[in-house]
Amino acid sequence: MTSTADRTPYGSYADYPTGAPVADAAAPDGPIAERWDRRRFEAKLVNPANRRKHTVIVVGTGLAGGAAGATLAEQGYHVEQFCYQDSPRRAHSIAAQGGINAAKNYRNDGDSVHRLFYDTVKGGDFRARESNVHRLAQISVEIIDQCVAQGVPFAREYGGLLDTRSFGGVQVSRTFYARGQTGQQLLLGAYQALSRQIAAGGVRLHARTEMLDLIVVDGRARGIVARDLVTGRIESHVADAVVLASGGYGNVFYLSTNAMNSNATAIWRAHRRGAYFANPCFTQIHPTCIPRTGDHQSKLTLMSESLRNDGRIWVPKAEGDTRPPARIPEDERDYYLERLYPSFGNLVPRDIASRAAKNVCDEGRGVGPGGQGVYLDFADAVARMGRAAVEEKYGNLFDMYARITAENPYEAPMRIYPAVHYTMGGLWVDYDLQTTVPGLFAIGEANFSDHGANRLGASALMQGLADGYFVLPSTINDYLARNPRHDTLTAEHPLVQEVLAETEDRLNLLLAVGGDRTPDSFHREIGTLMWEYCGMARTEAGLRKALDRIPLIRDEFWRRIKVPGTGQEFNQSLEKANRVVDYLELAELMCLDALHRAESCGGHFRVESQTPDGEAARRDEAFSYAAAWEFTGTGAAPTLHKEDLAFEYVHPTQRSYA
Amino acid sequence: MKLTLRIWRQKNAGAPGALSTYEVAGISPDMSFLEMLDTLNEELLLGGDDPVAFDHDCREGICGACSLVINGEAHGPNGASPAGADSRAWGSTTTCQLHMRSFQDGDTIDIEPWRAAAFPVVKDLVVDRSAFDRIIQSGGYISAPTGAAPEAHATAVPKPAADAAFEHAECIGCGACVAACPNGSAMLFTAAKVVHLNSLPQGAPERESRVLDMVGQMDAEGFGGCTNTGECATACPKGIPLFSISTMNREFVRAARKGR
Numbered sequence: 044m045t046s047t048a049d050r051t052p053y054g055s056y057a058d059y060p061t062g063a064p065v066a067d068a069a070a071p072d073g074p075i076a077e078r079w080d081r082r083r084f085e086a087k088l089v090n091p092a093n094r095r096k097h098t099v100i101v102v103g104t105g106l107a108g109g110a111a112g113a114t115l116a117e118q119g120y121h122v123e124q125f126c127y128q129d130s131p132r133r134a135h136s137i138a139a140q141g142g143i144n145a146a147k148n149y150r151n152d153g154d155s156v157h158r159l160f161y162d163t164v165k166g167g168d169f170r171a172r173e174s175n176v177h178r179l180a181q182i183s184v185e186i187i188d189q190c191v192a193q194g195v196p197f198a199r200e201y202g203g204l205l206d207t208r209s210f211g212g213v214q215v216s217r218t219f220y221a222r223g224q225t226g227q228q229l230l231l232g233a234y235q236a237l238s239r240q241i242a243a244g245g246v247r248l249h250a251r252t253e254m255l256d257l258i259v260v261d262g263r264a265r266g267i268v269a270r271d272l273v274t275g276r277i278e279s280h281v282a283d284a285v286v287l288a289s290g291g292y293g294n295v296f297y298l299s300t301n302a303m304n305s306n307a308t309a310i311w312r313a314h315r316r317g318a319y320f321a322n323p324c325f326t327q328i329h330p331t332c333i334p335r336t337g338d339h340q341s342k343l344t345l346m347s348e349s350l351r352n353d354g355r356i357w358v359p360k361a362e363g364d365t366r367p368p369a370r371i372p373e374d375e376r377d378y379y380l381e382r383l384y385p386s387f388g389n390l391v392p393r394d395i396a397s398r399a400a401k402n403v404c405d406e407g408r409g410v411g412p413g414g415q416g417v418y419l420d421f422a423d424a425v426a427r428m429g430r431a432a433v434e435e436k437y438g439n440l441f442d443m444y445a446r447i448t449a450e451n452p453y454e455a456p457m458r459i460y461p462a463v464h465y466t467m468g469g470l471w472v473d474y475d476l477q478t479t480v481p482g483l484f485a486i487g488e489a490n491f492s493d494h495g496a497n498r499l500g501a502s503a504l505m506q507g508l509a510d511g512y513f514v515l516p517s518t519i520n521d522y523l524a525r526n527p528r529h530d531t532l533t534a535e536h537p538l539v540q541e542v543l544a545e546t547e548d549r550l551n552l553l554l555a556v557g558g559d560r561t562p563d564s565f566h567r568e569i570g571t572l573m574w575e576y577c578g579m580a581r582t583e584a585g586l587r588k589a590l591d592r593i594p595l596i597r598d599e600f601w602r603r604i605k606v607p608g609t610g611q612e613f614n615q616s617l618e619k620a621n622r623v624v625d626y627l628e629l630a631e632l633m634c635l636d637a638l639h640r641a642e643s644c645g646g647h648f649r650v651e652s653q654t655p656d657g658e659a660a661r662r663d664e665a666f667s668y669a670a671a672w673e674f675t676g677t678g679a680a681p682t683l684h685k686e687d688l689a690f691e692y693v694h695p696t697q698r699s700y701a
Numbered sequence: 702m703k704l705t706l707r708i709w710r711q712k713n714a715g716a717p718g719a720l721s722t723y724e725v726a727g728i729s730p731d732m733s734f735l736e737m738l739d740t741l742n743e744e745l746l747l748g749g750d751d752p753v754a755f756d757h758d759c760r761e762g763i764c765g766a767c768s769l770v771i772n773g774e775a776h777g778p779n780g781a782s783p784a785g786a787d788s789r790a791w792g793s794t795t796t797c798q799l800h801m802r803s804f805q806d807g808d809t810i811d812i813e814p815w816r817a818a819a820f821p822v823v824k825d826l827v828v829d830r831s832a833f834d835r836i837i838q839s840g841g842y843i844s845a846p847t848g849a850a851p852e853a854h855a856t857a858v859p860k861p862a863a864d865a866a867f868e869h870a871e872c873i874g875c876g877a878c879v880a881a882c883p884n885g886s887a888m889l890f891t892a893a894k895v896v897h898l899n900s901l902p903q904g905a906p907e908r909e910s911r912v913l914d915m916v917g918q919m920d921a922e923g924f925g926g927c928t929n930t931g932e933c934a935t936a937c938p939k940g941i942p943l944f945s946i947s948t949m950n951r952e953f954v955r956a957a958r959k960g961r
Contacts, residue, residue, distance in 0.1 A: 073865045090788060109849070113847070114846075117846045117847060118937065128758060128764075128766065129756060129766065129830060129831070129833070130765075130830065130833065130834050130874065131828070131834070132765070132834070132874055133758055133759075133764040133765060133766050133874075135758070135759060135764070137759065137763050137764050138759045138761055138763050138764065141759045147853070149854070180958055185848075185850070187853045188850040188851065188852055188853045189845070189847060189848075190853075191853040191856075191903070192845035192849070192850035192851065192903055193842070193843050193844065193845050193850075193903070194842075194843045194845075194866070194897065194898050194899070194901050194903050194904050196863055196866040196867035196870050197859050197863070197896070198863075198867075199858055199863040200860070201860050201864075202857065203857030204854055204857055204858060205854065221870075221943050224763070224871065227763055227871075227873075228867075228870060231870065234719050234837070235837060235841055235842035235843070236842060236845070236847075238834065238837045238838040238841065238842055239838070239842045239844060241834075241838050242838040242839065248834075250831065250834075273823055273824075300761075302758040302760070302764060303757060303758055303759075303760055304758050336729070336731035336732075337729055339729060339731075339734075339736045339737070339739070339740060341733070341735065341736050341760060342760045342761075344760075344761045345761075369732040377856060446794065446798055446800075447798070447800070449800070449802055512847045513847070513848075515737050516847065552829065559747070561743050561747060563739070563743060563748050564743075605746065605747070607746055607749065607750070607751055607752065608751055612712075612713065612824075613713070613754055613823060613824040613827065615752065615754055616746060616752055626714075629781060
C-alpha cells in the first residue's frame with residue numbers, strides 16, 4: 044500500500060503526513076460471537092494433497108511460533124522454522140510466570156467468553172479491536188484442552204481436576220497455572236509438538252539462525268535473509284508465506300525483563316519493507332521487579348505481582364532518609380498507594396502502581412542504591428497470617444529475591460522498582476493476522492492486535508497460543524489458496540540477490556567503522572534516553588528532546604561503533620551491533636507515536652492529559668484509533684494511517700481507582 | 702573486587718583450545734557472574750581483543766542457555782543460603798543466578814565450557830547441545846495434533862501424578878547433568894522427560910515406545926552410561942531427583958519385556 048499523502052520535502056521527523064485510513068478488511072460483520080465461525084467457513088482451503096507443495100517460513104519458536112510451526116506441519120505444509128537460540132526450547136515465552144486465562148467457568152463464578160472479552164477490551168483501555176478480542180476469548184477454552192492433551196502439568200485439585208486462581212485484579216478465577224512456571228510448561232508443550240514434526244520431516248529447524256531481512260517479490264512476502272550465527276554465512280530462504288513470531292521490542296529500553304537476545308530486527312526489517320507498525324508507544328511497565336544495583340546491570344527480573352496481595356508498599360516520608368527500614372518508625376512511613384487510592388490500595392493496576400513508584404523516587408524518597416526503589420513489606424502479613432502461611436504462598440518468590448539480593452525478605456522489606464515488561468504495539472495485522480505486506484503474517488507479541496493500550500495479566504500466553512495453534516493455521520489457508528504456486532522463485536532471482544547484498548553490506552559496514560565505542564554502550568545510551576522520555580510518564584517537551592537527540596546518537600553510532608572479528612564466524616558483538624542499528628530507528632518511531640497520541644491511555648501516560656486527581660485521561664473523541672505507521676526512509680517522517688475503532692459491544696468508560 | 706580469570710579460549714570447533722589468563726578489577730559483589738564476564742568483554746573489545754563467547758539469554762534461571770563450568774563445577778559453587786531462605790531451592794542455581802558475592806577479592810577462577818563427547822565446543826565457552834533436541838524428537842512428546850484434544854476435564858489426573866509430572870517437567874535442558882557426570886551421561890535429562898510424560902494418563906498410549914526410542918537416541922548420540930555416581934542430580938539447577946533414573950530404568954525394562 045502506498046500513501047497518497049502530500050509530504051513536505053524537508054520537514055522534520057515530527058512533521059508526519061497523514062495518509063489514507065487503514066481498515067481491517069478481513070473480519071466478517073454480523074453478530075460478534077459468529078464472526079470467527081463465519082471467517083473460517085468463508086476462508087478458502089488448500090487441498091490436503093497440495094499442502095506439502097507449499098513452504099511457510101516461521102521466525103521464532105516461542106508460544107506463537109512453536110505452536111504455529113507444529114500445527115502447520117500437522118496440516119501438511121512444509122515449514123522452515125528459525126530461531127536465534129541454540130534450541131527452540133529457549134524462546135523467552137519460557138520465562139512467563141503467572142498463568143494463562145481461559146473462559147472455562149470451571150469455578151461456576153459467573154465467567155464466560157463474553158466476560159473475558161469484556162475484561163480484555165476494558166483492560167486494554169478501549170484501544171483494541173473488538174472482533175479480534177472476542178475471538179481470543181472464544182479460543183481460550185480450546186487452548187486449555189490442547190495443552191492438557193499434550194501433557195502440560197497444570198496445577199490440579201485433590202479430585203484430579205484443574206485448579207485456577209484469580210489474577211491481575213479480575214473478579215473471576217480463570218487463570219490456569221503450573222506453579223510459577225506456566226510459560227515454561229506451555230512452551231515445552233509447543234516445543235514437544237514441534238519436535239514431533241521435526242522428526243516427521245514436516246518442519247526443518249534452523250537453530251542459531253537469525254532473520255536479518257524480508258524478501259518481497261511482486262508485492263508479496265516470499266522469504267527471508269538470515270545469518271547462520273555459527274558460520275556467519277548469510278543466506279536467502281524462499282517460501283510462499285512468511286510468519287513472524289519474533290516477540291516484542293521491550294529491549295529497546297536496554298534494561299527490561301526480556302531475554303538478553305530478544306530483539307526487534309525481524310519486525311523492524313519487515314516494517315522497512317512495507318509492513319505498517321501499529322501503536323509502537325504502547326509498552327507495559329511492570330511494577331514489581333527487583334531494582335538495579337548499579338551500572339553493570341544487564342537485565343531486570345520480574346517477581347509475580349501476586350506479591351501485592353499481601354505486601355504493603357511504602358517509602359520514608361522524608362527526602363533522603365537513609366536509615367535502614369527497621370529504624371524508620373511507623374509514623375515516618377508513607378504507604379503512598381493506600382493513601383492515594385484508599386479503596387484499591389496496593390492492588391491498583393500495573394501502570395498506576397508503576398507511575399506512583401516513579402513519582403516518589405523522583406521526589407527523592409526512593410530507597411536502596413541510587414534511590415531507585417520502594418519497599419514491599421511483609422511484616423504485617425507475617426504478623427497476621429504467620430510466617431508459615433506467608434512461606435506457603437510466596438516461598439519460591441522470596442527465595443528468588445534472596446538469591447539475587449542476598450537479603451532475607453522475611454526479616455527486611457523487599458525493594459522493588461518498575462521495569463519494561465511487554466510491548467502491546469507491533470506490526471499492524473488484520474483479522475487474519477496478515478500485515479500490510481501480502482503473505483507476511485505476524486503472531487503473538489510481534490503483532491499489535493489484541494491488548495490495546497494495556498495487557499491484562501495472564502493474557503500474553505493466551506494470545507500467543509491462540510494465534511499459533513488456532514488462528515494463523517486457519518487464516519493462512521485462505522492466503523495460500525488464493526495465491527497458488529505458479530512460479531518457482533529461486534535464490535538467483537535478482538530481487539533476492541539484492542536483499543542478500545544489502546544485508547551483507549550492512550554487516551560489512553558495521554565491521555569496517557573501527558571506532559571506539561562498544562555496541563552495548565550505544566544500546567545503554569538509547570535505552571536510558573527512552574526510559575527517561577518515553578517510559579512511565581511522557582511529556583511533549585521530553586519527547587521532542589528525545590526526537591532531537593536520537594538522530595545524533597545514530598550518527599555517532601555509525602562514526603564510532605567498534606565491532607571486532609569478521610562476519611564469517613561466531614561473532615556475538617556483530618549480532619549485538621546489528622540489533623542496535625534497528626533499535627536506533629525504532630526508538631524514534633516510538634517517541635513520535637507517543638508524541639502524536641496526546642492522550643493518556645493504558646500504559647501510555649501523557650502528563651498533559653490527566654484528570655484533576657492525577658488519573659490517566661483518555662480522549663476518545665480524538666484518539667479512538669490504532670495508529671499504523673508506514674516507513675518512508677531512515678530519519679524521514681513516517682506516514683500515519685489511522686484504523687478507526689468502533690465499539691459495538693463494550694461501551695467505552697473512563698476508569699477510576701481513586 | 703579484583704580477580705584473575707583463567708578462561709577456555711577456542712576459535713571454533715576444529716581449532717585447538719587453551720586456557721588464557723585475564724585480570725579484572727572493579728567487580729561488585731552484587732554483579733551476577735555473567736555481568737562480570739560482560740565487564741571483561743567490554744574491556745577486551747575496546748582493547749581490540751576478541752570477546753569471550755558464552756551462551757546466555759533469559760538471565761533469570763529458566764531458559765537453560767547459560768552453561769559454564771566454574772572452578773570445576775557445572776554452574777559453579779552454590780552460594781550459602783541467607784538465614785530464612787529455603788536451602789534446597791537456594792542450593793541449586795544456574796550460572797546466570799550466581800553472584801560475585803560467592804567469591805573473594807583476589808580469587809583465581811577457572812571458567813570452562815561443558816565437557817562431554819556429545820556436546821562439541823562451538824567457540825570458547827559455547828557448546829552444541831542439539832543432541833538434547835534430537836532425544837526429545839525421538840519420543841519426548843505426546844502425539845496430540847492441534848484441534849484433536851478432548852475437553853480438559855474429560856480425564857481427571859490424580860494430584861500425586863500431576864505433581865510428579867510437574868517435578869520432572871521442570872528440567873530446563875541446560876546440560877549441567879551431562880557436564881557433571883564423569884561418564885558424560887544424559888540419563889537424568891532423558892529420565893526427566895520420560896517420567897514427566899509417563900506419569901500422566903495422556904502419556905500412557907506411547908509409554909513403551911517413548912522410553913525405548915529416547916534411550917536408543919540417547920545412546921546413538923554418544924552420551925556415556927550411568928554408573929550411579931549421582932553428580933547429575935547434585936548439579937541440576939532445578940532439583941530433578943536422582944530416583945527418576947531408576948524410574949526410567951524400570952519403564953525401559955517393562956517396555957523391553959513387552960516387546961513394544
